[in-house]
Amino acid sequence: MTTHSNSRPIAIIGAGAIGLSLASAFARTGHPITVCGGRNSFGRIEITENGISETWPVRHVTDPAEIVEPVTAIVAVKAHHTDAVADWLRAVDHSESTVLVAQNGVELSDRIAPYIAAAQIVPSVVYLNVERTAPGRAVLRRVGDVDLALPDDEVGAALAADLRAGLMRTSTEADLKTVAWSKLLTNITANPLTALTGRRADVMRDPEIGNIARQIMAEAVVVGRADGAALTDQHAERAMRWLQSVPEGSTTSMRQDRLAGRPLEFDALTGAVVRTAERHGIDVPVNRFVLALVAAIQAEDIA
Known part of the structure; x- marks a missing residue:
C-alpha cells in the first residue's frame, strides 16, 4: 500500500502552472x-496569490534514471504532451508510487495507463x-470552494488530506466521472472561446458568447449522460455561473x-465530446463546429 509521509518525494512531470501550484501545497x-525534465532549469518555485509570494527549493533532474525511489508523481503536462513524457512516466512506475493525474478531460486514466503498470493511478x-509567468513561477487564483477533486478511496483520501494540510x-468524490464531465463543461466553453476571441475569461459574461457556451454545454450534457455521468441541465447552469464569476484578469x-504559438489542447476537451458522441450515435453539431474552428487555428499556427 502506498504511503504519503511528509518525507515522500514529489516528482513534477510538467512544471507548468498547475504542476507548480500542486507542488507548492506539498x-x-x-x-x-x-522537477522532471523540461526546457528550463530552476532551483525554486514561486507561487503568488493575492499579491503575496512564497518560494520553495526544488531539485531539477534531466535523466529519468535519476528517479530511483517511490514518489508521488504529479502529471500536469497538457494531454497532447503525454506521449512526450513517456520515459518519465515509466521512471515513476513503482509499486509503492502514486501517480496523480492533473490533466484536463475525461479520459485521464486511459491516457496514462499505457505507461503505468505498477503504480497507483489517481x-x-x-x-x-493559474497563470505561469516565468519558469518556476505562477500566479494562483482560486475559484469556487474546491481546488482539486479526488476519488473517494483510500489513496485519494490520503492525497486529499496531504494537499489540504498544504x-x-x-x-473526495464517490462519482468522479460526473464531477469530471461537469468540469469538462467549463473547459469545452471557456478554453476554445477565449482562444478564438483572444479575450480573457471575462468574455464569458458577454450575452452572445454566453448563448454559444450554453449550446455547447447542452450537447455535452446529453453525451455525458450517455457515457454514464449523472449530468443534468443544472450542471450546465452551475458551470455558466462559475465561469461568469471567475476573478477579473483570469x-x-x-x-x-x-x-x-504553442499546440492547443482541444483534442482532450472538445475532441473527447465528439469522440464519445460518435460512440453513442449522438449528433453534436455545435461542438463539431467549435472543434473545426480550433483545429483550423492550430493548423494556421503550425504552418
Missing part, C-alpha cells in the same frame, strides 16, 4: 520537490485558475497557448 508540508479534477482545498490555458 512543499508547504515538508515534501521534497523534484485521476483528479482541477479547478485552479492549504489546497480538496474534496485567463485560460488554451488562450495562453495560442498567444505563445
Whole structure:
C-alpha cells in the first residue's frame, strides 16, 4: 500500500502552472520537490496569490534514471504532451508510487495507463485558475470552494488530506466521472472561446458568447449522460455561473497557448465530446463546429 509521509518525494512531470501550484501545497508540508525534465532549469518555485509570494527549493533532474525511489508523481503536462513524457512516466512506475493525474478531460486514466503498470493511478479534477509567468513561477487564483477533486478511496483520501494540510482545498468524490464531465463543461466553453476571441475569461459574461457556451454545454450534457455521468441541465447552469464569476484578469490555458504559438489542447476537451458522441450515435453539431474552428487555428499556427 502506498504511503504519503511528509518525507515522500514529489516528482513534477510538467512544471507548468498547475504542476507548480500542486507542488507548492506539498512543499508547504515538508515534501521534497523534484522537477522532471523540461526546457528550463530552476532551483525554486514561486507561487503568488493575492499579491503575496512564497518560494520553495526544488531539485531539477534531466535523466529519468535519476528517479530511483517511490514518489508521488504529479502529471500536469497538457494531454497532447503525454506521449512526450513517456520515459518519465515509466521512471515513476513503482509499486509503492502514486501517480496523480492533473490533466484536463475525461479520459485521464486511459491516457496514462499505457505507461503505468505498477503504480497507483489517481485521476483528479482541477479547478485552479493559474497563470505561469516565468519558469518556476505562477500566479494562483482560486475559484469556487474546491481546488482539486479526488476519488473517494483510500489513496485519494490520503492525497486529499496531504494537499489540504498544504492549504489546497480538496474534496473526495464517490462519482468522479460526473464531477469530471461537469468540469469538462467549463473547459469545452471557456478554453476554445477565449482562444478564438483572444479575450480573457471575462468574455464569458458577454450575452452572445454566453448563448454559444450554453449550446455547447447542452450537447455535452446529453453525451455525458450517455457515457454514464449523472449530468443534468443544472450542471450546465452551475458551470455558466462559475465561469461568469471567475476573478477579473483570469485567463485560460488554451488562450495562453495560442498567444505563445504553442499546440492547443482541444483534442482532450472538445475532441473527447465528439469522440464519445460518435460512440453513442449522438449528433453534436455545435461542438463539431467549435472543434473545426480550433483545429483550423492550430493548423494556421503550425504552418
